[in-house]
């Protein structure tokens with residue numbers, strides 16, 4: 001939890017367009033309405049695929065089945081409708097098709113008509129990781145603002161700097177046929193003596209947003225839409241809850257902004273607060289057993305001790321670098337130490353956490369996004385929201401525990417953070433693998449609790465049999 005709170009810092013760096021960002025003249029795919037499997041592969045073409053490489057190839061091939069998944073009523077990617085039928089403006093439709101989207105996902109199909117209807121109604125929306133929630137709230141912000149009014153009209157808050165930058169890149173890409181103007185509410189983006197923000201959409205972190213509002217750099221008189229991405233985390237009293245509430249309380253008393261909360265998880269202890277925060281909201285909820293995505297195969301490896309965990313990670317290096325991988329540790333110093341050791345032993349890895357300065361953080365995530373680094377060793381700082389399609393493996397070097405959120409002695413696993421961490425792979429129908437390292441009775445029991453909570457089997461992989469390991473991975477990614 002500590003790392004999540006400390007994310008709201010650093011310097012502004014321009015966001016590179018997301019990998020595979022649209023070409024200027026791109027049009028709606030001809031066969032969008034009746035996408036054939038081959039057509040569906042187009043959105044994934046941004047990934048650096050080497051055809052001679054089995055694992056990457058199989059990950060690539062899975063995207064070919066996207067059209068099938070979007071036609072399966074049981075899939076979270078299913079939709080019976082087209083984007084045209086959801087009431088989206090022409091300019092925004094062009095932006096969407098430029099991004100290679102041909103059909104909405106389930107959450108987009110269900111949420112967009114509710115989000116766009118008048119009078120505006122609040123929304124609490126839940127959908128599995130990687131199923132397209134960002135597009136739903138970004139399209140709402142872009143649909144509701146008056147482009148002729150040069151005042152802030154939509155605020156979007158996210159828990160980390162990295163996620164705010166990613167959301168902004170979606171706003172810019174989707175809104176490229178509109179006259180939208182945007183500004184960051186992330187630390188050190190604006191000079192201290194900045195005057196009034198005239199941009200319409202502001203995306204950032206709550207600490208900086210409070211500062212901008214208090215200093216009246218951010219005039220909130222005209223705010224019509226207020227979005228919380230990763231809303232359960234943004235509202236959690238053990239997380240960013242206080243700061244988020246302060247942002248809301250700084251909006252004018254009579255302000256009727258549409259409040260939109262999205263997340264893949266809404267644990268019981270934040271549900272009541274969420275309902276108070278977004279009164280009379282339309283609600284889209286998941287059942288407990290729907291929380292984790294089928295396309296992510298979950299494994300565990302039984303290590304002897306802490307040192308053995310490191311050895312196994314090194315042995316896994318070849319598999320980790322076939323696509324891209326994210327390794328989650330509990331502490332920043334663990335992430336740094338592993339990264340330094342592996343680097344000294346000749347492996348190419350990067351580490352990212354909240355203690356690094358912001359310009360460095362931006363450079364590290366950008367390099368990873370561009371595929372220049374293949375292995376990223378990190379903390380919970382990027383457990384949520386980060387969308388990098390080519391990530392096909394996540395390793396929980398340390399399992400996430402509740403005591404990282406509330407600094408208590410609570411050694412139970414943090415199920416929500418686990419769901420978000422493994423959700424960095426298996427994005428929008430792609431296959432992915434997660435591996436948990438356990439090394440003693442305690443961590444074993446914690447993993448069993450995760451297994452029980454999610455109602456899913458976590459499969460053992462032997463630590464001494466690299467061939468078996470590779471075999472299982474290949475099968476999982478097929």
Ligand SMILES: Nc1ncnc2c1ncn2[C@@H]1O[C@H](COP(=O)(O)OP(=O)(O)OP(=O)(O)O)[C@@H](O)[C@H]1O
Nearest residue numbers: 101103104105129130131132133134264385387428
């Ligand atoms: N309709 C669509 N067709 C094809 N791709 C889509 C569509 N909607 C979203 N995507 C892509 O799916 C990926 C996942 O979307 P997004 O990041 O919005 O997921 P999310 O639901 O917010 O996940 P998380 O809970 O992890 O934050 C992105 O790469 C996005 O561009």
